[in-house]
Amino acid sequence: MHLPPSATSRTLRVGIVGCGRISRNHLEAFAGLDGARVVGVCDVDPARAQATAEAWDVEHAVDSVPALLALGLDVVSVCTPHPTHEAVVLESAAAGVHVLCEKPVAVDMAAAERMTAACDSAGVELGVLFQRRFWPAAQRVRAAIDDGSLGTPVLGHVSVLLHRDPGYYAQDAWRGTWESDGGGVLMTQAIHYIDLLQWYMGEVAEVYGAINTFKHGEHIDVEDSAAAVIKFTSGAMATLAASTAASPALGVQIRITGSTGATAELSEFPEGSDGRVTLMAADGTVRSSPAHPADAAPDVDLSTINAALVPHHTSQIRDFVEALARHDAPAVTGRTATTSLRILLAVYEAARTGEPVRFAPFPPGVPVAPSDVTARAAAQPASR
Numbered sequence: 001m002h003l004p005p006s007a008t009s010r011t012l013r014v015g016i017v018g019c020g021r022i023s024r025n026h027l028e029a030f031a032g033l034d035g036a037r038v039v040g041v042c043d044v045d046p047a048r049a050q051a052t053a054e055a056w057d058v059e060h061a062v063d064s065v066p067a068l069l070a071l072g073l074d075v076v077s078v079c080t081p082h083p084t085h086e087a088v089v090l091e092s093a094a095a096g097v098h099v100l101c102e103k104p105v106a107v108d109m110a111a112a113e114r115m116t117a118a119c120d121s122a123g124v125e126l127g128v129l130f131q132r133r134f135w136p137a138a139q140r141v142r143a144a145i146d147d148g149s150l151g152t153p154v155l156g157h158v159s160v161l162l163h164r165d166p167g168y169y170a171q172d173a174w175r176g177t178w179e180s181d182g183g184g185v186l187m188t189q190a191i192h193y194i195d196l197l198q199w200y201m202g203e204v205a206e207v208y209g210a211i212n213t214f215k216h217g218e219h220i221d222v223e224d225s226a227a228a229v230i231k232f233t234s235g236a237m238a239t240l241a242a243s244t245a246a247s248p249a250l251g252v253q254i255r256i257t258g259s260t261g262a263t264a265e266l267s268e269f270p271e272g273s274d275g276r277v278t279l280m281a282a283d284g285t286v287r288s289s290p291a292h293p294a295d296a297a298p299d300v301d302l303s304t305i306n307a308a309l310v311p312h313h314t315s316q317i318r319d320f321v322e323a324l325a326r327h328d329a330p331a332v333t334g335r336t337a338t339t340s341l342r343i344l345l346a347v348y349e350a351a352r353t354g355e356p357v358r359f360a361p362f363p364p365g366v367p368v369a370p371s372d373v374t375a376r377a378a379a380q381p382a383s384r
């Protein structure tokens, strides 16, 4: 990894590109870290960059990435809309600057691969924000897999039932179209939980999927709802159901059942709140707490969600800064983030073709229903 010789012993110089909603989380996180200082902010809207610099006491406000890089940076944080991530990452890597990029890393695989390749060949780190991995509860579920108490994950279920009102899609021109947003609930919301699922369950072998738009069709071209079956190279299987058409919202639950028969459930309700382990069924006992406490307001607005994410952004940004000081890779790299992108793009492809997307063999020896059973099922009348 490239690092200026003195970078471990001095404060890293950070620039932030994109001064919209999520940049606040980055500014607040860096403000709380000793090892890094934001020296410049950049936005194509110069007034927005200037207002951000004044609000956060940052020395420089600029309106282009080259002008930001000219300040002499160690790290760039990318907080721009998804399809613009690639250009900013490539320019930063070419300048020998480490990059911390908001999710999704990109909206297509070719871009994600160009980004990871550019950072590799420049010898800089590419980290991608999946701050939910830093929930202590998410790490407890991972620990229950690692210490054998869950065993090897065999079954997973992810339920993402969120609320967005039409104003959410109307607020920015880039939201809700395939060209500028790259997708809907899968690309923007469910990607966090797909990341957790693959972190727990391992390498994906096959993906079956369907998408639809039930509520927001007047405002968006992309899907507001998706369902998938995901098979893993270990032989494990998972289901996913995700929507921004729920109201009241039920937040997110991820259930993992392991080879010991034990099950853990991780819940986020309301959206943006800290993840909690709401169920641990192991060793003959079931310990549970309500996944949906009655006193929580379910349909949360975006600024409340983003503000609640600050502590977890801070944990991940601290991990990134500390990894650079150790000359090590951060916890979530561009390659890791490309894996969850690949899974959700496979749901789109499966939905488009009606066929599963196969990446790797599903293990042989897994029992398959005999052909007479599947033939009988196919012969059933569609309705009675």
Ligand SMILES: NC(=O)c1ccc[n+]([C@@H]2O[C@H](COP(=O)([O-])OP(=O)(O)OC[C@H]3O[C@@H](n4cnc5c(N)ncnc54)[C@H](O)[C@@H]3O)[C@@H](O)[C@H]2O)c1
Pocket (backbone or CB within 6 Å): 017, 018, 019, 020, 021, 022, 023, 042, 043, 044, 045, 048, 065, 079, 080, 081, 082, 084, 102, 103, 104, 129, 130, 131, 172, 188, 306, 309
């Ligand atoms: N990790 C999370 O939980 C989380 C939460 C919210 C948003 N995000 C991600 O953060 C990114 C930004 O989301 P947001 O809600 O802050 O968007 P936003 O629209 O509020 O802000 C984006 C800003 O980037 C600026 N911009 C656009 N193109 C630019 C360019 N080429 N150079 C410089 N500035 C440019 C815009 O003018 C705008 O100010 C998205 O990719 C989104 O998925 C992540």
